Amino acid sequence: MATTNSVGNTAFDYSALNKKAETNTSAMAGQQETFLKLLVKQLQSQDPMNPMDNAQMTSQIAQINTVTGIEKLNVAMTNLLGAYGASQSIQAAALVGKQVMAPQSEFDFDPAKKLEAGITVPEDVSQMALVILDKDGKVVDQMSGTVKPGEFLPFEWDGTLADGTKAEAGKYYIVAKGLNSAGDEVKLAVNGWQQVKSVEFGKSGVQVNLASGEKVGFDTIQQVM
Known part of the structure; x- marks a missing residue:
């Protein structure tokens, strides 16, 4: 039989949720930094007689911004689902005896x-x-x-x-x-x-x-x- 938890013994580890969000944020920052370093290196190494096309550079910047936006959305959804789960658990615990x-x-x-x-x-x-x-x-x-x-x-x-x-x-x-x-x-x-x-x-x-x-x-x- 599965173990049941009483209202008084129920605890939700919000710190773990925050640590996960911080880890994801750090990962996103690392990706942006790596991309910018590669872009700068690419600009430094380009042929002055045949420079990188502006449209190509804009496309690369747009791509990293899209990836960053998706990562931020994932973090926000994870936080939202965690908060919803905790709220649902508290509501369910209040049903005991009713x-x-x-x-x-x-x-x-x-x-x-x-x-x-x-x-x-x-x-x-x-x-x-x-x-x-x-x-x-x-x-x-x-x-x-x-x-x-x-x-x-x-x-x-x-x-x-x-x-x-x-x-x-x-x-x-x-x-x-x-x-x-x-x-x-x-x-x-x-x-x-x-x-x-x-x-x-x-x-x-x-x-x-x-x-x-x-x-x-x-x-x-x-x-x-």
């Missing part, structure tokens, strides 16, 4: 209250069908209709069946599918309220450990209670 709407397919139904869920609808899906199955895989309820592409669709089920009776308490499964713009059937993510037990910070990003034992990505969290 209820979140996260990917889930199995639900415990209590006839005394409604079952709450949510469907993540992709940008290119406008038609959806949803079925509710009991623990034996039997369809106990279903519905379909038009949805707004890209929306998060809240869903409640009170357990009322087609014959008017109430579903029994127990485990139920929700499966949702939609049709995309190409007419292909796609599976839609079903979400339910779950408690966050801990979070993990690793190379693959921030992972959220739920009370159900499931582990989901921080970016899949839809709502926080």
Whole structure:
């Protein structure tokens, strides 16, 4: 099992990030200095009767400026991504102990209250069908209709069946599918309220450990209670 970090023990090494930026900056400065030395040497060694073409010199200077600009952009993006990652980790740590709407397919139904869920609808899906199955895989309820592409669709089920009776308490499964713009059937993510037990910070990003034992990505969290 991966090691989890508590909020108090989480530390972000900004100094390492700064050292990396300083190294890249020094490398860029070294490249510029080397280029200028070579250019000066080339000018000193040129044939006075056949001097270097101005367009050629301008082209070489433009090339080093382009390389330098790209290097600076890379450093800026590295710093930005590092800051974003640190911010995301802090936000994820604040979820510990809270209820979140996260990917889930199995639900415990209590006839005394409604079952709450949510469907993540992709940008290119406008038609959806949803079925509710009991623990034996039997369809106990279903519905379909038009949805707004890209929306998060809240869903409640009170357990009322087609014959008017109430579903029994127990485990139920929700499966949702939609049709995309190409007419292909796609599976839609079903979400339910779950408690966050801990979070993990690793190379693959921030992972959220739920009370159900499931582990989901921080970016899949839809709502926080």
